[in-house]
Amino acid sequence: MSNLRLRWKEADMKQRMPTIAIALVLSGLLCACTTDRVTRPSSSSVTTPLRPAAQTTPISAISDVRGFYRSYAAARTLGHIEADGALVRTHLAGWYLPILDTPYTAGADPVGCGLRGVVTRWSFKQVGVLGGQAVIVIGSRPVSAEQELWIVVTAMPTTGRITGITCSIGGSQVTRSGTRTAAASLYSYYITGRRQGASASAVIARLLMGGPTSGSSFLQQAKYAIARHELNYDPMTCMTDGVPDVAVGKPRIVADGSVGLILAGAHRHRAVVTIVLSAKGWTIGDIACDRGSLATAAR
Numbered sequence: 641m642s643n644l645r646l647r648w649k650e651a652d653m654k655q656r657m658p659t660i661a662i663a664l665v666l667s668g669l670l671c672a673c674t675t676d677r678v679t680r681p682s683s684s685s686v687t688t689p690l691r692p693a694a695q696t697t698p699i700s701a702i703s704d705v706r707g708f709y710r711s712y713a714a715a716r717t718l719g720h721i722e723a724d725g726a727l728v729r730t731h732l733a734g735w736y737l738p739i740l741d742t743p744y745t746a747g748a749d750p751v752g753c754g755l756r757g758v759v760t761r762w763s764f765k766q767v768g769v770l771g772g773q774a775v776i777v778i779g780s781r782p783v784s785a786e787q788e789l790w791i792v793v794t795a796m797p798t799t800g801r802i803t804g805i806t807c808s809i810g811g812s813q814v815t816r817s818g819t820r821t822a823a824a825s826l827y828s829y830y831i832t833g834r835r836q837g838a839s840a841s842a843v844i845a846r847l848l849m850g851g852p853t854s855g856s857s858f859l860q861q862a863k864y865a866i867a868r869h870e871l872n873y874d875p876m877t878c879m880t881d882g883v884p885d886v887a888v889g890k891p892r893i894v895a896d897g898s899v900g901l902i903l904a905g906a907h908r909h910r911a912v913v914t915i916v917l918s919a920k921g922w923t924i925g926d927i928a929c930d931r932g933s934l935a936t937a938a939r
């Protein structure tokens with residue numbers, strides 16, 4: 641009888657061994673996954689507003705932006721105006737299209753910013769994510785230019801749709817303090833004017849009458865788009881209604897000191913504001929609205 645029990649126990653252990661082994665493997669995987677969750681740094685632990693793109697973007701937007709500019713430059717070189725328009729509408733966020741759809745009189749178009757030559761000679765660098773938008777810096781020094789030209793593009797990380805374009809010339813020496821002061825002063829003046837009963841168009845018109853903001857191409861574009869009733873959101877606050885308080889964050893300087901980036905927030909709405917240095921002082925380069933803020937405003 642004892643021999644029978646012994647043989648039964650041995651057979652039972654042989655049957656249970658695979659189950660025990662599987663349980664141990666699953667236990668090990670579970671521990672590994674749990675440990676990974678504990679040790680992986682979370683977004684709340686990041687102290688700088690501009691986070692490394694590799695840690696925050698599931699799909700890099702830089703390849704989409706590079707592909708767009710390669711096609712755009714080729715179309716411009718061949719004089720395909722219709723192709724230009726089609727490319728822009730395909731690669732830009734719907735709510736940003738009216739901004740760039742305004743007439744321009746300057747020598748450089750607001751998309752290409754005057755960059756010339758083969759696109760492979762342009763440098764593309766995705767420097768991080770700010771306010772949910774990928775920030776991509778494009779640079780080039782044309783043969784005849786004394787300084788390097790820059791384009792700072794903001795885009796949706798998952799789709800590559802462009803939400804903002806800022807043109808700048810190298811050597812401007814934009815500073816953190818200048819960026820923050822310019823952005824804070826801009827919003828203080830704008831919000832005060834709106835709360836006194838002036839329309840968005842009227843306040844922007846005042847900003848264009850004098851001072852550093854008088855030469856802002858973005859403000860000119862915004863004023864034109866508002867006058868044509870092509871915007872169903874406020875291009876300054878990125879909101880569809882109301883005049884909120886706007887707070888600005890910590891500045892980040894990119895493009896060899898040519899462009900300052902700062903995140904402006906109003907309630908849950910966020911905008912990436914770019915500051916450049918003009919002949920009259922620090923001025924607004926562009927305001928790129930967060931995709932979540934304008935989900936109902938996209939055309």
